[in-house]
Amino acid sequence: MSNRKQRGHPYIPNMVPEVQAQMLAEIGVTDIDELYSDIPEHLRFKGKMNLPQPLSSEYALTRHIDQILSKNKTCQEYTSFLGGGCWQHYVPAICDEINHRAEFLTAYAGEPYEDHGRFQALFEYESMMGELLDMDVVNVPTFDWAQAASTSIRMAERITGRSEALVCRTVSPGRLAVIRNYCHPAMVVNLVGSCPETGRMNMEDLNAKLSSETAAVYFENPSYLGFIEDQGQAIADIAHQNGSICIVGVDPISLGVLSPPSHYGADMVCGDIQALGMHMQYGGGQAGFIATHDDERFVMQYPSRLFGITKTAVDGEWGFGDVAYARTSFAQREEGNEFVGTAAALWGITAGVFLALMGPMGMQELGRLIMQKSQYAMKQLSELNGIQTPLFQAAHFKEFVVDLNATGKSVREINRALLEKGIFGGKDLSTEFSDLNNTALYCVTEIHTKEDIDKLAQALADILS
């Protein structure tokens, strides 16, 4: 213990006493304390921070962290059917390889010269997302889908000068909580009903609720509950007739097989790129995108960075820079659009790598595979006594609601029993939607083998027998 101080710390090179003495002499003081002379006594912290003893050797730290992390049970060790906005997909090795590169990992806000690579990688990310979405403008990533949806709605507020958003009631409750907070008090958020049989938006209710104050109509497709909304064009048309903006939230991994929202009238499209090459990380891999057409009215309302391509002084050289920077809060503080700052750029670079690896054929094949496997899972589960799935009579992508009301057991009980069999059952929707009591949201992706799905069906059969 006594020599701890003398050892210094590997993260702090200038703790060497001779070096400190030299630097202090250069400054013209005798002690570091003198450099704090502007901090008055009454503001000084006199106590001692009650932190655990340091684990300053890397080995001791590793032992400690490994011991804590070993308490986690992962989706590799268990078979997981959890989704609901964070999904288990395969992460290609090259995605991790690139986002662990020190040049990207430890850079921040460099200029387009020494950080040319970051600008190009994010421009390419925007460009590949643009192809997937069939739209011409995509932002540098924001925090997550929830923020992307919230900002899309606030952009619509500014574009239309109106102060109400209509949001389909089947959207993710977590996202809705973010949207509500972000829009309050500038906007009122009202919910539009859905059809109990198909999950689709209730068009009568939409018509009834649209008003001269409606800035935007927002729905998700595929929905949080997994079903596909096929009235997109009709919803967009009704919104447009009312002078409102149509915003669609989308899981981009579906877009190899599903029509992108721009094909059925969406003015703005938002969503999460976690599925495109990010590990789940307990919800830490989220990142949001916002896409629009190349319409100045929309572009000028983005709060985000938009990296654009340009030329340089040398013929044939690509350069990059911020498009319409003056609209941002960096340039104009509270007069700019909302705010911009650090968000999730590294995940954007990674999603670009993912899309480049997949290519057009990969995205098509992946979409089809997820469709096939999730349909197989629905079929297998629906054959079990007491289980009704999918609850909604509609096509689904990746996720579907399993109704367990007729089993005589609660989702909670069933999930406890599944856990004992090495399975994470679907998310309990009982507390999220009043009309979905005792139902669960199951998620099946390309990572699930037939064996995994059969194992789930067998486990449920055993539990329910």
Add this chain to the structure above:
Amino acid sequence: MNSGVRNFHQAKWDEPIIFELSKAGERGILVPEIEAEIETTIGDGLSVLPENMRRKHAPALPELGQMQVLKHYLRLSQQNLGADLNVDIGQGTCTMKYSPKINEKFAASAKLTELHPFQDEETVQGILEILYHLDLFLREISGMDRFSLQPASGSQAILAMASILQAYHSSRGESEKRDELITTTFSHPSDAAAAAVKGYNVITLYQNEDGLPDLEALKAAVSDRTAGLFITNPEDTGIFNPLIAEFTGVVHDAGGLCGYDQANANGILGITRAREAGFDLCFFNLHKTFSAPHGCGGPASGALGVTEQLAPFLPVPLVEYDGKKYRLNYDVPQSIGKVRDFYGSIPVMMKAYAWIRSLGSEGLKNVARTAVLNNNYLFKKVLQIRGASAPYAKGRHRIEQVRYSWENLTNETGITTEDVTHRMVDFGFHMWSSHHPFIVPEPFTLEPTESYAKAELDEYIAGLQMVSREAYENPDRLKNAPHNSVVHKIDDSWLDDPQKWAVTWRAYLKKHKRDE
């Protein structure tokens, strides 16, 4: 290294845009094959789709072999300059420090990466333990009573602070009356901008001759319309405001709350805290002070701390511990709801936790003290450079950073901060230019943190000296910089012109390719 600077040249691969590398039919990765039995049972899986929901044409993504994708991105990475490579002290306010590699290994562990946020709490006790203890550590460091780790950046933490102010005043029936938020000109733009998102009218206090916000101006600004004050200390100038407790007192007397923007707290860890200065809320950027890397701009984390009084308004869920088990608590009736999906940037928290554990209480103080030593050493040296100056508070020390000015250099040679940033690139350095609005003329901000050795600081200083010498002797060398970077002077005429800007390759092809 003649003149103390490197004869540097950045990698220049002349790398095409990825679409230009595409070759039809090449594959970067294959997805698993469908099991025959599933295909027999289900078919192609697409026939269930309504016709209007079935994509007609494959997305026009590039097609490349795996090694070609890898090579492209590795080349792009070499055309980027992270803190691991350069002496990254030129990005003041951002606390570019060492991000320990061991912490990357922890965050990359399958025991963390393969966790789903809706797993049964019993299966995630390890990660919940880390989140819970990180909250406890941050309470010690700030003096606050409770933290939410949910905000995924400093700006989002400011948004959460503004939301909490609103909920607090609303609980007292005063949210409509209290519609003004006070901040200062040297606080981060988001202190003003994120408050405006919540509908606040923003009042900005300007600096006095010491570079500090004026207490009398604050007294004149507060009223029964004051919701609160968002302020940084030290601000971007690096000058500590010794009257900060008087500031919080004035706002409290007016019925407002005080939020402390501690995005960067690197110079004061263990020295002075939010609690002693009278703040009700504060936040730390875990990707700055607490060492998590910046990732080209995120993922990030703005850990938000509050006093007991405001804990009921924190976003949900909170992590609780009953002595045996950790759990997520959604039962917070006055909560503002959520600011981010799930629980925040988990890998960033993992890294911050590990960093604090490595250093402990004395280690954190050594971080702060060394950062301040490095800064004042640099301060002394920079002021000796011809054309450089530091406005305000002459003769006083600075905390962790200094906002300098090239005003004299510009007046004497015509060389601006922008020119200097371009030339510093040629020596393998970064010096960033974003300090809008330019209240300090021709500003630049250096923040040496605790991570850089004296020799590295001296190298950066040599770069600045070289630039200054060139400005007086050979300004064209600067005007045409960079020379040794990836690319040359950028033509920004496309970037603000709706007819020419191109945020995607497809937009570029539509707008520019046609002309060629």
